[in-house]
Amino acid sequence: MSTPATKGIVEPAPAAAAPKARWRWRDSDILASFLSSKVTVLSAIVSVLLIGGSLLAPLVAPTNPFDPATVDLMDSLMPPRWVEGGDPRFLLGTDNQGRDLYSAILYGMRVSLIIGLAGVAIAAVLGIGLGLFAGWVGGRVDAFVMRVADVQLTFPAILIALLIDGVVHGIVGNAQRENTAFAVLILSIGLSFWVQYARTVRGSTMVEKNKDYVQAARLIGIPAPLILLKHVLPNVIGPVLVILTINIALAVITEATLSFLGVGLPPTQPSLGTLIRIGNDFLFSGEWWIVAFPGLTLAAFVLAVNLVGDWLRDALNPKLR
Amino acid sequence: MLAFILRRLLQSVVVMITVGLIAFSMFRFVGDPVNQVVSLDTPREQREQIRKAMGLDDPVPIQFLNYMKRAAQLDFGISYQFRTPVTTLIGERMPATLELAFAAAFLALAVGIPMGVYTALRRHSVLSSFFMTVSLVGVSLPTFLIAILLRYVFSVQLGWLPSFGRGEVVNLGYWTTGLLTLSGLKALILPAITLGLFQMTLIMRLVRAEMLEVLRTDYIRFARARGLRTRSIHFGHALKNTLVPVITITGLQLGSIIAFALITEYVFQWPGMGVLFLGAVQNVDIPIMAAYLMLIAFMFVTINLIVDLLYSVVDPRLRTSMRAAT
Numbered sequence: 001m002s003t004p005a006t007k008g009i010v011e012p013a014p015a016a017a018a019p020k021a022r023w024r025w026r027d028s029d030i031l032a033s034f035l036s037s038k039v040t041v042l043s044a045i046v047s048v049l050l051i052g053g054s055l056l057a058p059l060v061a062p063t064n065p066f067d068p069a070t071v072d073l074m075d076s077l078m079p080p081r082w083v084e085g086g087d088p089r090f091l092l093g094t095d096n097q098g099r100d101l102y103s104a105i106l107y108g109m110r111v112s113l114i115i116g117l118a119g120v121a122i123a124a125v126l127g128i129g130l131g132l133f134a135g136w137v138g139g140r141v142d143a144f145v146m147r148v149a150d151v152q153l154t155f156p157a158i159l160i161a162l163l164i165d166g167v168v169h170g171i172v173g174n175a176q177r178e179n180t181a182f183a184v185l186i187l188s189i190g191l192s193f194w195v196q197y198a199r200t201v202r203g204s205t206m207v208e209k210n211k212d213y214v215q216a217a218r219l220i221g222i223p224a225p226l227i228l229l230k231h232v233l234p235n236v237i238g239p240v241l242v243i244l245t246i247n248i249a250l251a252v253i254t255e256a257t258l259s260f261l262g263v264g265l266p267p268t269q270p271s272l273g274t275l276i277r278i279g280n281d282f283l284f285s286g287e288w289w290i291v292a293f294p295g296l297t298l299a300a301f302v303l304a305v306n307l308v309g310d311w312l313r314d315a316l317n318p319k320l321r
Numbered sequence: 322m323l324a325f326i327l328r329r330l331l332q333s334v335v336v337m338i339t340v341g342l343i344a345f346s347m348f349r350f351v352g353d354p355v356n357q358v359v360s361l362d363t364p365r366e367q368r369e370q371i372r373k374a375m376g377l378d379d380p381v382p383i384q385f386l387n388y389m390k391r392a393a394q395l396d397f398g399i400s401y402q403f404r405t406p407v408t409t410l411i412g413e414r415m416p417a418t419l420e421l422a423f424a425a426a427f428l429a430l431a432v433g434i435p436m437g438v439y440t441a442l443r444r445h446s447v448l449s450s451f452f453m454t455v456s457l458v459g460v461s462l463p464t465f466l467i468a469i470l471l472r473y474v475f476s477v478q479l480g481w482l483p484s485f486g487r488g489e490v491v492n493l494g495y496w497t498t499g500l501l502t503l504s505g506l507k508a509l510i511l512p513a514i515t516l517g518l519f520q521m522t523l524i525m526r527l528v529r530a531e532m533l534e535v536l537r538t539d540y541i542r543f544a545r546a547r548g549l550r551t552r553s554i555h556f557g558h559a560l561k562n563t564l565v566p567v568i569t570i571t572g573l574q575l576g577s578i579i580a581f582a583l584i585t586e587y588v589f590q591w592p593g594m595g596v597l598f599l600g601a602v603q604n605v606d607i608p609i610m611a612a613y614l615m616l617i618a619f620m621f622v623t624i625n626l627i628v629d630l631l632y633s634v635v636d637p638r639l640r641t642s643m644r645a646a647t
Binding site: 150151155159165170171249261262263280284302303307 | 335340457458466473477484577581584587588598603605607625
C-alpha cells in the first residue's frame with residue numbers, strides 16, 4: 001500500500017512512534033492518532049477484553065454452562081455475590097437453571113461473537129466478490145446485481161434475517177431447529193449484510209478499472225481474476241475495513257435480537273440474546289441480574305466497537321487529517 | 322418531469338414484482354401447500370382434487386400470475402395457524418402498529434429537531450455534549466435492551482405505566498384506536514419512546530449537521546450583515562433550509578420504523594402486525610410471512626416514491642438536474 005498515491009498526505013511521524021523506524025509512515029501516523037484519543041484507547045481496551053475473555057472462555061470461566069453435569073438446579077436464581085443471599089461461588093449470580101451467570105456470559109458472548117464474525121465474513125466475501133465482478137464486467141450483470149441490492153436495501157437487515165430463518169426452518173422442518181440454529185443464524189446475517197460491501201466495492205472498482213495500472217496489467221495479459229485480486233482489491237479495501245468493524249457490532253446486535261425474539265439459539269446453547277430473553281421473563285419477579293449483566297455486556301461491546309469503528313473511519317479518511 | 326415520474330413508477334413496479342416473486346416462491350416451494358389444508362388421513366384422490374382446486378397443477382408462471390392477481394386484490398390466502406384469511410388478520414392488527422409507528426415518528430421529530438438546533442447553535446455548551454453522548458448511546462444500544470430497561474424502571478419499579486398491551490381501545494368501524502382512552506394513551510408512552518429513540522438521535526444528528534452547514538453559507542452571513550436579529554436568522558432562514566433533508570429522512574425512516582416495530586411490539590406484547598409476523602416465522606406460517614413481506618415492500622416503495630416526488634416539489638434546484646438526467 002506504500003504507493004505514491006499515499007505519499008502526498010503523509011506528515012512527519014510524531015515522537016511517540018519514532019523508535020519503531022521500520023514501520024511505515026502511514027502506520028505510525030495512524031498509531032499516533034489512535035493514542036491521542038483517550039476514548040478510542042478505552043474502547044479498544046474494552047473490546048479486546050471482551051473479545052479475549054469470550055474467546056478464552058473455557059480457560060477463564062469458572063464453570064462450563066454447556067455441561068449439564070456441572071449445573072445444579074438447587075443453585076438456580078441466586079443473586080450476585082455482593083447482594084444479600086448471594087453465594088460466593090457465583091460472582092454475578094445464577095439463572096433459572098442454576099448456571100453461573102458469569103460463565104454463561106463469557107460462553108454466550110463467545111457464541112454471539114462467532115456467529116457475528118462468521119456472518120460478517122460471509123457477507124464481506126459475497127459482497128466484495130459481487131462488487132468486484134459487477135464493477136469489472138459492467139453492463140447488464142452490473143445492473144442486475146445492483147437492482148437486487150436496491151430491492152434488498154429497502155428492507156431492514158433484521159427483517160431479512162427473520163425471513164431467511166423462517167424459510168430455512170420451513171425447508172428443514174422445525175424438529176431440526178436445535179441443530180441448525182447456529183448455521184441458520186450465520187446464513188441469515190451473511191445474506192442480509194452483503195449489500196453495503198457490494199455497493200462500496202463496485203463503486204471503487206469502476207473508478208479503478210480505468211486507471212493506468214489496471215490498463216497496463218491487462219495489456220501484458222494478466223488474467224482478469226488475478227488483476228482484480230492482486231491489483232484492484234488492495235486499492236478498494238480501505239472503506240470496506242470501516243464497514244467491517246461497524247458491521248461486526250451490528251451483526252452481534254442482530255444475532256442477539258433474533259435470539260431474544262426466540263428465533264435464534266435455543267436455551268441449551270445460550271448466546272447473549274438468549275440469556276437476555278431468559279432474564280426478561282424473570283424481570284417481574286425481581287431477578288434483575290439475569291437480564292442486567294448480559295445486557296450490560298452487550299451494550300458495552302457494541303458501544304466500544306462502534307467507537308473504534310468511528311475512529312477508524314476518520315483515521316483512514318485523508319481529507320479529515 | 323412526466324418522464325421522471327413514469328420511470329420511477331416503473332422502477333417501483335419492478336421492485337414489487339421481484340418481491341412478489343420471492344413471496345410466491347416461498348409460498349409455493351416451502352413445504353406443500355396442500356398438506357397445510359388437509360388432515361393426515363385425507364385420501365389421495367381428495368388431495369389431488371384440492372391440488373387442482375388450488376390451481377397447483379397449472380404451469381408455475383401461470384400460478385405466479387394468479388398469485389399476483391390475488392395479491393393485488395389483497396387476497397393472500399389462509400393462515401396455516403389460525404385458519405382465517407391473512408388479510409383479515411393483518412387488517413385487525415394494522416391500526417395498532419400504525420398508531421405506534423406514527424407516535425414514535427412524532428416523538429422523534431418533536432424532540433429530535435429542537436435538540437439538533439440547540440446542539441448546532443451552542444456547540445460547546447455542557448448540555449450539547451451531554452446530548453451528543455446520549456445520542457451515541459441511543460444509536461449503539463439495541464432496541465430490545467432499551468425496551469427492557471424502560472419497562473423495568475417505569476412499570477416494574479415505579480409502577481407508573483402499564484408494562485404490556487394496548488390498554489382500552491375504541492372501535493371505529495375498520496379501525497380500533499387506543500388514542501381516545503386514558504389507559505390506551507398510557508400504554509402507548511413506553512413503546513413509542515422505545516421505538517422513537519433511535520430515530521430521535523438520528524434526526525438530532527442530522528439537524529445538527531445540516532444546521533452547521535447552512536450557518537456557514539453566504540446568505541446567512543449576508544443576513545447577519547444586514548443586521549437582522551439572530552433569532553430570525555436562526556429560525557426564519559437557517560432552520561427552514563435544514564428541514565428539507567429532515568423531512569425526506571423521516572419519510573424514509575417511517576418504513577423502517579414500521580418494520581422495526583416488531584421488536585418493540587414483542588417486548589411490550591403490543592397486538593400489532595410485528596407480533597403476528599414473528600409468530601408466523603416461529604410456526605412457519607408462510608402465507609402470513611409472504612403477505613407481511615409484500616406489505617412492507619409496498620410501504621417502502623410507496624414512501625420512496627412520494628419522497629422522491631416531494632423532493633422535486635420542495636427543492637426547485639433538483640428539477641433542472643432531473644431534466645438533465647432524463
